[in-house]
Amino acid sequence: MNNRIEIQISKKKIILLLIASIGFVICGIMFVYDPQNFVSEYLIRYRMFNNPEMIRIIGFVAIVFFGIIGFYGIKKLFDKKVGLIIDSSGITDNSNASSIGLIEWNDILDIRTEQVVSTKFLLIDIENPEKYIGKAKSRMKAKLMRSNMKMYGTPLSITSNTLKYNFRELQKLMQTEFKRNKNVG
Template structure:
């Protein structure tokens, strides 16, 4: 049974559909680069680097692998009925991205900040022991992204409200209010 004090913030289906369309388009572009000769794509100059077979194949392969993976992830997330973020008296359950850490108890949260990064607003969940969370992560790519977040922002957890059905400022206010409500003080 769901806790009555629990707040569930769903994932933004529109955002996922837009990402899915973009990933599909770029995966198809990658396939075109791999399987079609330059004459069948365009009659542009043969001096372009992309018209040479090896760079064209490598670029196409990158597009197919990276955006194909993104396409698969977006399809899985689109049909996933779990909310993107759950807030309750125990803590926060983050399912907002492929690099989410899952459950974060209030006692592990040192601070919550809102910052602008590249013209986008992000919520930083500053942890008391961020290294413990990094050490628990076993997926190679996820660990690299979390370490990069930690190096540049001082915390591995950077929430983007773009993937959620809530504005960043409203999410920040809600998290700060709930943290205060559950009487977790920084020390």
């Protein structure tokens, strides 16, 4: 029995991501251009915001980081691929910047949840992380995966932030499919 579950990319979520990244890039430009006029009195209480050079550095980092996110958002907006496919082979992930494609059920040891600030994501613990890091098509993607590996013990993560799916439902679905497909293999 080959149940195939397809979860599409949410264009609405991608557009919101783009709007937010554009806003942060604009703030970053303002920090770089005129750091003393664009920092509120509330932030000046913190020591690092008293230093115009530090504000410029923060602005530059914001421009680069959110510029990359904006670029990724534009790319995803026109991406015709399905965001996530779950079938008898495994999980085919196309949901985020560090997505690697097919994650085979045989390689998956566990699926767990992690939260950073208000963002929840699923971590896919796998037997051979280097196999999947080696599938990265760019140095940046491999670097992102290695960073995930250092922080969470696995290079693979899935979030519902770009999917037409609620995180809690995605979490239930992934756990159910993992148990069902692990028992078959």
